[in-house]
Amino acid sequence: MHIGNHYKLSEFLFWTRRDIYRLFILAVIPTVLYRCMGWTWLAIPWVPIAMIGTAAAFIIGFKNTQTYNRLWEARQIWGGIVNTSRSWGILVKDFVGNHEQHSSLHKELMYRHIAWLTALRYQLRETRPWENINKIYNLEYRKFYSIPEHQIPFEEALKPYLSESDFQYVWNKKNRATQLISLQSAHLKQLKEAGLIDPLNYVELENLLIQLYDLQGRCERIKNFPYPRQFASINLYFIRLFTFIVPFGLLQEFNKLGDYMVWLNIPFSVIVNWVFNTMEKIGEATENPFEGNANDVPITTLSRTIEIDLREMLNETDIPQPIAAVNSIQM
DSSP states (O other): OBOSSSOOHHHHHHHHHHHHHHHHHHHHHHHHHHHHSOOGGGOOOHHHHHHHHHHHHHHHHHHHHHHHHHHHHHHHHHHHHHHHHHHHHHHHHHHSSOTTTTHHHHHHHHHHHHHHHHHHHHHHTSOOTTOOTTSHHHHHHGGGOOOHHHHSOHHHHHGGGSOHHHHHHHHTSSSHHHHHHHHHHHHHHHHHHTTSSOHHHHHHHHHHHHHHHHHHHHHHHHHHSOSOHHHHHHHHHHHHHHHHHHHHHHHHHHHTTOTTGGGGHHHHHHHHHHHHHHHHHHHHHHSOTTSOOTTSOOHHHHHHHHHHHHHHHTTOSOOOOOOOOBTTBOO
């Protein structure tokens, strides 16, 4: 997530420079043929181009609205995870045994929750075939930031929060986040049977686990169900068609202005096409809010915030620092 005032123009140009090169060549070829070779038949009337451009603008607007809705829903889900996690912390402290005598139990339950957060964010950072994070322009832009889940091995990140038996149990499972909540539930049942949790308080704690399952499932729904491919495909085709024919449609318009004015077709075709192409790419960059894009929900930062809150509830002093933004980008 970018937390600065705005992206710098230089960052946008760096991100889209390959498109600019392509659009420049696309504008130069028909202009040279029209002016130097006398191929005036290359010129296309502007009216059909304007109609295609209008359709492209509508489909871009539709896509960007829907992809933003996916991003905003993902942010709301993680807002719910933050709030439910804090509720888990205070209820564990107040409902499980005696605060002073059973601090180790509190720590185990809270650390297992931090492990759940860790497992969830690593699972959400896994790559899906439809995601865009490995496209060349996104890979190049990652020089401005890094993705912690791609740098720190999952096993190394998970181990500090679990006992050896818990770690071995969940590590052999496919959906480790799901199994960690299952372990929490089993542990709560043991504590209730041992008389360390009142039955009514036990129900409240189990309800929090159900809420966490619901929030995890909503994350998985966004992660595992892409923006519909038919809409993404028609958007791409419309933009490519429009950017291809724009240089041909502007030839006559600039030629009417006088000798040599036809050369203005090159910069203006590039500008018009760059605007449409960049709007399409912005929608694409918002499709998958967990993949590790610079515009994604900062699940790593939010997980660290929750960890700090829970460990402060335990009165620990060796607490990690909040994750700082790199080039105004939080992961």
